[in-house]
Amino acid sequence: MDGGHDHGTHPTSSPPGGPAPPRRTGPGAGPLQRMGKGGIGRVIAVGSGKGGVGKSTVAALLASALARSGRRVGVLDADVTGPSVPKLFGLSGPLYDRGEGIEPATTPEGLRVVSSQFMVEDEQTPVIWRGPLVTRLITQFFGGVNWGSLDYLILDMPPGTSDVPLTVFQTIPIDGMVFVFTPQDLAALIVKKAMNMARDLHVPLLGVVENMGFLDCPHCHERIELFGPSRVPKIAEEYGVPLLARLPVDPTLAVKCDAGRVYDYDTPETRALATALADALTSADRSQLTVL
Numbered sequence: 215m216d217g218g219h220d221h222g223t224h225p226t227s228s229p230p231g232g233p234a235p236p237r238r239t240g241p242g243a244g245p246l247q248r249m250g251k252g253g254i255g256r257v258i259a260v261g262s263g264k265g266g267v268g269k270s271t272v273a274a275l276l277a278s279a280l281a282r283s284g285r286r287v288g289v290l291d292a293d294v295t296g297p298s299v300p301k302l303f304g305l306s307g308p309l310y311d312r313g314e315g316i317e318p319a320t321t322p323e324g325l326r327v328v329s330s331q332f333m334v335e336d337e338q339t340p341v342i343w344r345g346p347l348v349t350r351l352i353t354q355f356f357g358g359v360n361w362g363s364l365d366y367l368i369l370d371m372p373p374g375t376s377d378v379p380l381t382v383f384q385t386i387p388i389d390g391m392v393f394v395f396t397p398q399d400l401a402a403l404i405v406k407k408a409m410n411m412a413r414d415l416h417v418p419l420l421g422v423v424e425n426m427g428f429l430d431c432p433h434c435h436e437r438i439e440l441f442g443p444s445r446v447p448k449i450a451e452e453y454g455v456p457l458l459a460r461l462p463v464d465p466t467l468a469v470k471c472d473a474g475r476v477y478d479y480d481t482p483e484t485r486a487l488a489t490a491l492a493d494a495l496t497s498a499d500r501s502q503l504t505v506l
């Protein structure tokens with residue numbers, strides 16, 4: 215895979231300037247005019263019906279697990295008004311443009327990250343932007359960043375079905391989407407709305423992840439289903455997609471997230487998530503071949 219985006223060698227002190235022109239694709243882009251992928255292999259979006267279900271955490275865990283397995287991984291924090299990816303990885307801005315696009319922030323392990331958080335003074339400063347600016351920012355974060363060669367770019371999506379996720383779906387060529395649920399969301403129609411929105415915009419659904427549905431007691435090791443038996447497998451079945459992983463409520467994870475060390479959370483579940491995602495992509499490729 216050829217990135218065509220070598221890292222710049224001309225230092226400059228100026229932060230990111232005006233938006234770079236989007237790379238538009240021709241054939242295959244469909245009527246949505248999505249941008250081209252450059253040196254990025256797979257673009258995977260992680261979303262949910264509503265906020266606070268652990269989307270950013272799952273996106274960061276997936277990115278970390280893929281990176282640990284030797285893949286080159288980037289994370290685009292598409293939740294431009296509620297960015298949290300930098301905190302999870304312990305990163306801070308600003309970002310610079312050395313002549314070949316905005317250079318992403320890089321974790322010690324080599325994950326490349328771009329977020330609107332890097333453009334504000336501190337964690338408490340709110341990001342308040344109107345629609346057109348948000349659209350420009352999303353476009354710039356994808357097409358105007360020197361991502362280099364990546365096997366995976368993970369998008370941490372904004373929750374729900376508002377204008378921002380719509381913009382992301384319409385501009386970024388997403389290869390597949392993973393939905394995160396907590397078991398108590400399932401009754402809400404909003405979950406299905408978000409999945410239907412992705413489907414309507416021709417974004418392939420790769421699978422679902424259940425987050426915080428159970429707890430493994432650290433003393434007696436009994437598994438406690440906090441909200442009763444999970445209904446996530448049923449939803450997955452209804453949509454004809456795999457249940458990629460079930461992640462427990464784990465205080466260790468919360469502590470690592472708070473400390474900016476999400477990368478260090480390496481468990482059988484996170485490894486299984488990365489493997490299941492790769493498998494889901496392979497089956498999605500196969501079914502596309504069948505259709506053709």
Ligand SMILES: Nc1ncnc2c1ncn2[C@@H]1O[C@H](COP(=O)(O)OP(=O)(O)OP(=O)(O)O)[C@@H](O)[C@H]1O
Binds near residue numbers: 270271296426472
């Ligand atoms: N499996 C888990 N075990 C323990 N804590 C978790 C788990 N998943 C997420 N959390 C914690 O729950 C909180 C919310 O998670 P997160 O920020 O990832 O959710 P989100 O869906 O991205 O929220 P938002 O919609 O605000 O972007 C965080 O404090 C995170 O550390």
Ligand SMILES: [Mg+2]
Binds near residue numbers: 269293298370
């Ligand atoms: Mg989030």
